Amino acid sequence: MQVTSAVSLRAVTKTFDNKEFILKGIDLEVPKGSLMAIIGFSGTGKSVVLKHILGLYKATSGLIEVLGTDINSLSPDELTRFRQKFGVLFQSAALFDDMTVLENVCFPLFEHRRELRPSQVLAIAEERLVQVGLDKKHYNKLPSQISGGMQKRTGLARALALDPEILIYDEPTTGLDPILTEMVDNLILETHKSRKGLTSIMVSHDLAAAFRIADHIAMLDAGKVLLSGTPEDFFNSDIELVKRFVSKGLRYK
Amino acid sequence: MIQTIARYLDLALAYLRDQIEKLIREVGATFLFMTSSVRLLFSKPSRYNEMIRHMEFVGNQSIGIISLTGLFTGLALSLQIYLGFKMFNAVNMVGPVVALGITRELGPVLTGLIVAARAGGAMAARLGTMRVNEQIDALDVMGVNTRQYLIAPRIAATVLCMPLLTAVFDFVSMLGSYVLCVKLVQIDEAVFWQKIRETVEVRHINEGLLKAAVFGLVFSVICTYRGFNTTGGAKGVGEATNEGVVRSMVMIIILDYFIGNLIRLFYLVTGMG
Numbered sequence: 001m002q003v004t005s006a007v008s009l010r011a012v013t014k015t016f017d018n019k020e021f022i023l024k025g026i027d028l029e030v031p032k033g034s035l036m037a038i039i040g041f042s043g044t045g046k047s048v049v050l051k052h053i054l055g056l057y058k059a060t061s062g063l064i065e066v067l068g069t070d071i072n073s074l075s076p077d078e079l080t081r082f083r084q085k086f087g088v089l090f091q092s093a094a095l096f097d098d099m100t101v102l103e104n105v106c107f108p109l110f111e112h113r114r115e116l117r118p119s120q121v122l123a124i125a126e127e128r129l130v131q132v133g134l135d136k137k138h139y140n141k142l143p144s145q146i147s148g149g150m151q152k153r154t155g156l157a158r159a160l161a162l163d164p165e166i167l168i169y170d171e172p173t174t175g176l177d178p179i180l181t182e183m184v185d186n187l188i189l190e191t192h193k194s195r196k197g198l199t200s201i202m203v204s205h206d207l208a209a210a211f212r213i214a215d216h217i218a219m220l221d222a223g224k225v226l227l228s229g230t231p232e233d234f235f236n237s238d239i240e241l242v243k244r245f246v247s248k249g250l251r252y253k
Numbered sequence: 254m255i256q257t258i259a260r261y262l263d264l265a266l267a268y269l270r271d272q273i274e275k276l277i278r279e280v281g282a283t284f285l286f287m288t289s290s291v292r293l294l295f296s297k298p299s300r301y302n303e304m305i306r307h308m309e310f311v312g313n314q315s316i317g318i319i320s321l322t323g324l325f326t327g328l329a330l331s332l333q334i335y336l337g338f339k340m341f342n343a344v345n346m347v348g349p350v351v352a353l354g355i356t357r358e359l360g361p362v363l364t365g366l367i368v369a370a371r372a373g374g375a376m377a378a379r380l381g382t383m384r385v386n387e388q389i390d391a392l393d394v395m396g397v398n399t400r401q402y403l404i405a406p407r408i409a410a411t412v413l414c415m416p417l418l419t420a421v422f423d424f425v426s427m428l429g430s431y432v433l434c435v436k437l438v439q440i441d442e443a444v445f446w447q448k449i450r451e452t453v454e455v456r457h458i459n460e461g462l463l464k465a466a467v468f469g470l471v472f473s474v475i476c477t478y479r480g481f482n483t484t485g486g487a488k489g490v491g492e493a494t495n496e497g498v499v500r501s502m503v504m505i506i507i508l509d510y511f512i513g514n515l516i517r518l519f520y521l522v523t524g525m526g
Contacts, residue, residue: 054393054394056390056393056394080396080397080398081396082396083393083394083395083396084395084396086394088391088394088395090387090390090391091387092386092387094386094387094388094390094391095388096388096391097386097388107395108395108396108397111298111395111396111397112396114298162395168394
């Protein structure tokens with residue numbers, strides 16, 4: 001059977017204390033090859049959804065399929081191996097601060113492509129750094145010695161190192177200035193377009209960016225998906241909250 | 254009046270019960286953390302390079318401070334015992350008493366306390382920082398087993414280094430004792446060494462080294478556990494480091510007494526003592 005959804009969440013609920021549900025029945029389909037933005041107010045469960053997709057949290061109930069695999073049914077070892085299909089760019093870039101830029105990008109390759117010679121690993125890492133537009137003079141610097149924008153580029157190069165099938169961006173532009181924000185948005189779009197078959201999922205507060213670069217958008221509210229569809233679906237929606245979001249997004253755009 | 258006392262008593266008991274429950278849960282979680290991490294030492298991919306890197310930090314970088322502390326412990330202990338034994342005309346026994354005290358008790362305990370403060374604190378702080386900066390999450394989603402990569406090599410390195418550092422402490426302490434006894438207060442050199450040879454056996458030294466390995470296991474598990482489970486940003490890192498070091502030190506002192514007794518019991522049962 002052909003799997004058309006890269007990620008599929010069906011009736012997913014999550015509670016941490018058996019009292020209050022953070023997710024109250026999430027239904028979400030992320031089509032293969034799409035660039036989906038997950039938007040919503042703070043505290044609506046966007047990052048929790050991401051952590052479920054990555055298998056960092058187990059759902060209290062419901063089904064989560066990633067590339068046709070029920071992620072909750074995997075053993076810890078299987079899950080560890082399965083995660084090689086993901087690349088993640090964290091809000092803080094989460095670079096290893098005791099490694100240089102180049103070592104950061106080499107790390108996943110040394111971990112999971114043990115058949116490669118060190119020279120091959122270096123070649124792949126340098127190729128990824130070139131793809132994200134990082135100048136060679138920064139390769140031997142520590143993360144603390146480069147700017148926030150360069151850290152994001154390095155984080156993206158590291159996320160791309162293993163040729164992931166799904167690339168996840170967790171609030172990639174939060175806290176950045178408008179110029180850096182635009183640079184990161186363009187980088188996400190270019191990366192997505194340049195890699196055939198890549199599915200990208202971006203959690204963002206940046207509505208303008210979501211409407212500009214995403215081809216699918218899901219809006220979360222109070223632990224549920226309020227609306228999921230193309231940007232046009234959002235523009236044509238009659239839901240009051242969606243209308244407010246769209247107008248806000250357009251204003252920034 | 255009686256009702257008020259009963260109510261306060263109830264509250265106190267409830268508080269005590271909560272604290273005991275919390276303690277049991279914490280001890281259980283730490284124990285599970287230790288067993289699952291140690292088990293991963295022998296799984297693939299091997300982390301020997303990481304282990305050697307941590308051995309350099311825990312062991313090699315601690316030699317200076319261990320030597321300095323050991324030297325002055327030997328000097329101070331010898332001086333006090335000399336002053337006491339002089340009153341009983343037993344200054345020839347200063348060497349053996351210092352040697353037994355150092356090899357069986359002070360060597361492993363002081364080494365444990367110093368290395369727990371230096372390396373254990375650094376482990377908790379490093380792992381805590383990695384947690385709050387999402388570096389551990391990054392490793393997780395990269396498909397790296399974080400306990401195998403971050404925890405197991407640190408524990409193994411500490412367990413291996415602690416007996417070696419204790420041996421260094423013992424040696425330098427005895428050097429300090431020799432300087433004080435033989436060079437400063439003029440105890441006969443031949444008598445000093447002869448009495449030590451007659452009194453101190455290899456098993457006494459082994460007892461100290463065994464204790465050191467256990468202390469290393471305990472403080473590395475406590476500190477890595479606290480660091481690995483840090484929450485709450487920079488404040489959380491500070492708390493994790495503080496709790497990790499304090500708990501480690503208290504556990505070393507408590508365990509020293511119980512391990513010492515267990516070893517005595519072992520000697521008694523096997524007739525070796």
